[in-house]
Amino acid sequence: MEDKQFELRKSKLKELRAMGIDPYANDFTPEHTTRELLSLHASKSPEELEEMGQLFSLAGRVVSKRDFGKSAFFHLSDRTGRIQAFIQKNSIDEETFTLFRKLLDVGDFAGVHGELFKTRTGELTVRVRELFFLTKALRPLPEKWHGLQDVETRYRQRYLDLIANQRTREIFQTRSKVINLIRRFLDERDFLEVETPVLHPIAGGATAKPFVTHHNALDMDLYLRIAPELYLKRLVVGGLERVYELGRTFRNEGVSTKHNPEFTMIEFYQAYATYEDLMDLIEELVCYVVENTVGDTLVEYEDKKIDFKKPWKRVNIYETLREKFGSKITEEEFLFAKADSMGINHNGIKGKALTEIFEALFEATLLNPTFVYGFPLDVSPLARKNDDDPEVVDRFELYICGREIANAFSELNDPIDQKKRFTDQVEMKKKGEDEYHEMDNDYVSALEYGMPPTSGAGIGIDRLVMLLTNSSSIREVIFFPHLRP
RNA sequence: GAGCCGUUAGCUCAGCUGGUAGAGCAACUGCCUUUUAAGCAGUGGGUCACAGGUUCGAAUCCUGUACGGCUCACCA
Structure with a gap:
């Protein structure tokens, strides 16, 4: 029937x-x-x-x-x-x-x-x-009383979810508001909103596996961008001292409650700023967004309360690890033994072992917004070396509720160093780190024309919206999350 | 990619250790001029995700497939 x-x-x-x-x-x-x-x-x-x-x-x-x-x-x-x-x-x-x-x-x-x-x-x-x-x-x-509960239908036929569930409408209104507030915040500080290519001949700007597509007329493979970083910095070379791009980025990785193959990121770059300036800026930006959406510095998330009140904690990776294991943690032999005992796959890369040990032990404990800084050089091929410690770069990540929300650094603007870093990445790629960077000569030659001292940051919008809407899955904050057809 | 769990009416859900399908909402037919989960009386609606298997008999047990959820791994 x-x-x-x-x-x-x-x-x-x-x-x-x-x-x-x-x-x-x-x-x-x-x-x-x-x-x-x-x-x-x-x-x-x-x-x-x-x-x-x-x-x-x-x-x-x-x-x-x-x-x-x-x-x-x-x-x-x-x-x-x-x-x-x-x-x-x-x-x-x-x-x-x-x-x-x-x-x-x-x-x-x-x-x-x-x-x-x-x-x-x-x-x-x-x-x-x-x-x-x-x-x-x-x-x-759908039923007037219980609304629409079936998650698969809610995601596949989001229009029904929007009709039936008030909360869904509110989540997406908040999402929109967050994006608007970020734009307003940066526009007020004289940042220029720009658009750069989504189709890249070389997938750069992050360590991630790209989606591959094909250009028929040119008969060449292209990659959906894994980050807009390298193009935005070319614009800084061009004299656009403050730029940002808010848009979709694609990574060919697993799908989970915190990962969607296409997600929204904002990246912004500011000339003559240090990574420490960006800590201040991001602190201000996120607080501005929180104030104007949640309306309180205390944000309820699942069974936790996140306190966004400034100033945020700043934690050094090396110091934290030395406190825990003593100074021998930076010695290769001890470090790799430790990593192996924890089941960490470091592939003989020191920086990878260090950051992964840190993440395994401390990531989950970072409930309130925390800047983690002092990243090893070999996992940060685009970041500027620290003036005091050449093994470390001027880079930080922002963690909230145990999740990485932002990644930022003082940009490497020395073209000769950048070329060497790419070469090292290519070496590591050969060792099996297949998501490491490829050589990008075009980017190096842009740096050869001179990029002013600059710092830049990327913020994951979806994850931020999750925190502000008390959503436990990234699918709750993306209208049409990725599902099998 | 691995493990665990789920898929029953348009929607929300029951259905125990196998005996042949239920409720509420929605729909339909009546009655009802201030309700808001309106009410009252009545009616219809199902390839129990799909394909096999076990059995006299399967929504129920077993296997496989599809899709989804959660956890883990990769990652933001």
Whole structure:
């Protein structure tokens, strides 16, 4: 048997057409929103509303219907909220009233003209004087009481999730707000928003596996960008001293509650700034976003409370490890033995062993925002060497709630050093670190023209939004997360 | 990629150690002019994810497949 409700609604569609009513009309312009009506008039007394006598017009989806035979209530939902409407046999023409009862279903879009009044329970309600059929819905909506629970349907048919679950709408409103706030923050500081290529001939700017695609006309493979970094720095060479790009980045890695193959990142670069300046800037930026979304420096996440209050802790990787293991931790023999005992795959790379030991032991403990700095040189091929310790680079990562949220450093602008670093990366790539950098001669030659001292940062927007919306999975903050087709 | 768990009506879920499918909401038919999970009476609706197997008999037990969730690994 074919879906009965579907067939029935299709026959209602035919019936409407037979009566000369276009079930997909586009001739109604709402002049008000539900939020306007509620915020301007909800506090008025019944008498005040009656005196007003004004006709309002609004449109939306019918999300509930309570039929009493000779009158009925229903709720209309628009982008701003929902409002109750009341239709009565003797305050509207009879044909419309019958149409409403027989042919208008929950899920349909309708427009109404009517005046406002208060019901016995005091709810501001529109008394419908005219009703317009705008769009017939052929499928029934998810259940009104429990909403839509099935996660697979929620992700695959996000529109249903948005209709049924208020929380989903709020999450994406917050996401939008976060992005807007970041733009505003950087724009106010004279950063220029730019766009750089998504298709890269060399996948650079991060250590990650790229997606490969093919350009037919040029008969060449291209990579979806794993980071916009190297192009943004070319722009700094070009004299754009403060730039940022907010956009999608692609990494061909596993999918999890914290990883989506395409995710949103902001990278920004500021000439004449140090990585320590960027700690201050990021602290300010994130606090600005938190204040204007959550509205409190204390943010509840799962069963934890994250305190965003400035100043944030700053933790040095080497110092932390020396405190734990003594100074011999930087000696190769001891270090590799330790890493092996912890099951860490370091591939004979010292910096990798150090950072992975640190992450394994301390990452999960970093609940409140914490800057982790003092990264080894060999895992940071694009970062500037520290002036005091040439084994270390001027780089930090921001951890919140045990997750890496940002990565930043003073940029390496010495082209000869950069070339050597790329060469070292290529060597390590041969050793089996297949996500390490390739030689990028074009980038090196850009540096040869001179890049001013610069620092740059990347912030994972999805993860930040997760924290601010108390979402435990990245799929909750991406409209259409990656699923098998 | 590995382990564990899940998939039953449009939606939310029951269905025990195998005996042939249930509820609420939604829908349909009535009644009802201030309800808001409206109410009352009645009706219809299922390849129990898919494919095999065991059995007299499978939603239930077994195997495989698909899709999803969680954890781990890689990573941001």
